[in-house]
Amino acid sequence: MSHPSDLKLERHLTAPGQSPIGDHVSGCERCQGRLLAMEQQGEDFRRFVYPATLDEVARPRWRPGRALWLLAPAAGLATVLLVARMGPTSDYVASKGGPLTLTVYAAMPSGARPLAEGGSVPASASLRFRVRAEQPCALVLVSVDESGQVSKLYSREVSGDVTLPGGVQLDGRPGLERFFAVCAADPDTVEQAARRIGRGVGNLRALPGVQGEQASLLIEKRP
Amino acid sequence: MDRGKIAELYRTWGPAIYRRCLRLLRDTEAARDATQEVFRKALSSPEKLVFADTALPFIYRIATNHCLNERRNAGRRGETELMDLDVASEHPDFPQRRLVQRVLARFDARTQSIAVGVLVDGMEHEEVADALGISRKTVSRKLARFLENARKYLERSAA
Numbered sequence: 001m002s003h004p005s006d007l008k009l010e011r012h013l014t015a016p017g018q019s020p021i022g023d024h025v026s027g028c029e030r031c032q033g034r035l036l037a038m039e040q041q042g043e044d045f046r047r048f049v050y051p052a053t054l055d056e057v058a059r060p061r062w063r064p065g066r067a068l069w070l071l072a073p074a075a076g077l078a079t080v081l082l083v084a085r086m087g088p089t090s091d092y093v094a095s096k097g098g099p100l101t102l103t104v105y106a107a108m109p110s111g112a113r114p115l116a117e118g119g120s121v122p123a124s125a126s127l128r129f130r131v132r133a134e135q136p137c138a139l140v141l142v143s144v145d146e147s148g149q150v151s152k153l154y155s156r157e158v159s160g161d162v163t164l165p166g167g168v169q170l171d172g173r174p175g176l177e178r179f180f181a182v183c184a185a186d187p188d189t190v191e192q193a194a195r196r197i198g199r200g201v202g203n204l205r206a207l208p209g210v211q212g213e214q215a216s217l218l219i220e221k222r223p
Numbered sequence: 224m225d226r227g228k229i230a231e232l233y234r235t236w237g238p239a240i241y242r243r244c245l246r247l248l249r250d251t252e253a254a255r256d257a258t259q260e261v262f263r264k265a266l267s268s269p270e271k272l273v274f275a276d277t278a279l280p281f282i283y284r285i286a287t288n289h290c291l292n293e294r295r296n297a298g299r300r301g302e303t304e305l306m307d308l309d310v311a312s313e314h315p316d317f318p319q320r321r322l323v324q325r326v327l328a329r330f331d332a333r334t335q336s337i338a339v340g341v342l343v344d345g346m347e348h349e350e351v352a353d354a355l356g357i358s359r360k361t362v363s364r365k366l367a368r369f370l371e372n373a374r375k376y377l378e379r380s381a382a
Contacts, residue, residue, distance in 0.1 A: 003311075005346040006246065007283055007354060010239050014275040041245055042238035045258070049241055050234060053259040057266075058229045155252050 003031055009038060043171075048153060051126060052166025100137065100213035102181040103130040107167075115219055123174045123221035128167040129181075133158050137183035137213070140190040143168075146176040148198040152191050153179075170221055176201055178218045185211040224269060232272050233262055239279060240265070240286050247290035247339070249306040257293055261286045280354045287355075291335050294324060311345035316370040319377070326373050333357070334365045338373075341366055 004012070004021045012019040013035065025031045105112040106119075107126040115121065131139060141154040141164070154164050170177070178201040182190050193207040206214045240261050244254035264285050265272060271281045307321040322342055327335050333355070340351035341362075348366070352359040 003345060005311075005350060006243070006344045007279060007346065007350065010242070010279050010283075011275065013239075014279070038242055041242045044251075045238045045241040046234070049255050049258055050237055053255065054230055054233060057233055057259045057262050058226045152251055 003028065003034075009035060013038060013042075044151070046169075047171055048151065048168050051169045055166070099134040100181060100183050100215045101132045102141075102179065102215035102217055103132075104128075104179060104217050104219065105130070115217065118218050118220060120220040120222045121170070123223055124170055124172040125221075126167055126169050129154070129164045129179070130162065131158055131164065131181055131215075132161045133183055133213070135159070135183070138185075138187055139181060140184045140187045141179060141181045142191055142194045143177055143179045144194050144197060144201045145171075145173070146199055146201055148195075150191060150194040155187055172221075174221050174223045176218060176220055178202075178204070178216055180207050180214060180216045182207065182210055183213040224266070229266065232266070232269070236265070236272060236278055236282055237262060239282055243283060243286040244290050246343075247287065247308070248293060249308075253293065257286070257290055261289050264289065280356075283354045284356065287336050287339065288332065291327075291332065291339065295328060308339065308343045310342050317342055317373065326376060329372070329376060330369055334369050337362050337365050338369045 004024060008021055009025075009031065012021055012025060016022065019025070021031075025035065104115045105128045106115055106121045107128070112128065121127075129141060131137075131141075133139065136157065136159040139154060139156055139158045140152070143151045143153060151168075153168055156164075158164075180190070180194060184190050189210050190207060193210045196209075197204055197207065202218065205216050237258060241254060241258045244257040244261065245251065248254050248257060261282070265282060268281070272278045307323045308327075310317065310320050310322055322338065327338065330338065336355055337351055340346045340354065341348065346354070348359050348362045352362045355362075
């Protein structure tokens with residue numbers, strides 16, 4: 001049996017009512033499964049990728065002609081480096097963990113607010129993360145909500161005190177969600193371990209069976 | 224273009240770009256990085272992002288080229304190899320279930336895009352031609368050459 005291509009399924013997603021493959025999809029379990037997976041990936045984009053990358057994609061682009069014209073009169077002048085301080089200010093300290101610490105900030109109308117264990121935030125709040133690792137660390141940051149849904153948020157090398165780029169937007173569903181930061185000896189094991197804990201995020205402060213330093217923070221998403 | 228308009232376009236087409244990049248790179252971090260690169264490239268022709276009819280093939284083409292290029296570069300840089308691509312459906316001349324990078328890497332960029340379109344995405348020749356902006360004849364010719372050379376290479380490797 002021939003199934004529609006990814007591109008046809010993308011078209012279907014944009015306008016299901018006018019889709020020429022609507023009949024096929026409604027009777028095809030495999031295509032329905034693919035569409036569900038595609039919708040989930042779209043949701044991942046909206047929740048994690050979009051907020052983390054919007055600033056970068058919207059940054060004004062370098063235009064060679066204009067830039068050269070601007071640079072010409074400045075030839076010979078000293079270069080001035082402007083270092084913009086990014087992320088939360090140093091008076092925000094609400095960390096969890098030992099050699100690895102994790103601080104979660106919620107964007108509130110009054111400004112960035114660090115969250116304490118069990119702290120509550122609006123269910124669609126935007127969050128940013130700051131980690132402090134005593135040693136260079138292959139950091140993996142995942143979240144698990146009370147329904148057991150796991151989301152991998154970051155996987156990157158960190159060292160020292162780092163505010164992770166971008167941020168995430170919560171999914172709007174009220175309930176508990178725990179963030180686990182792990183300096184993982186084997187990064188692949190982190191997501192697997194997170195999937196195994198299921199609905200027990202409330203009391204489980206570390207991922208069992210994972211080697212490496214860990215820190216975690218529980219939040220409550222309120223309606 | 225102002226930030227609000229860019230944000231709106233990104234929210235509309237970002238999911239399709241991200242899915243395409245995930246499909247080809249099979250790594251969420253790599254797909255995230257690739258998504259913003261592809262979208263920035265797409266912004267160079269914003270008029271093509273107005274309607275789905277033009278936007279989706281345009282996105283498909285840019286994302287495919289970018290991500291296949293990323294796969295090639297990852298191999299050259301000696302980074303951890305990205306996962307091989309799953310073959311979407313049985314093809315009489317390509318019975319393998321995976322399109323492995325070492326086979327793909329033996330061909331030029333356009334042939335790679337065609338092979339991925341037909342074997343991985345399960346597209347008809349005409350659909351690949353439309354999406355990549357080339358003739359159907361070119362698709363058939365390059366695919367035939369790909370299948371023949373890939374078969375020979377895999378036979379030699381097995382021996």
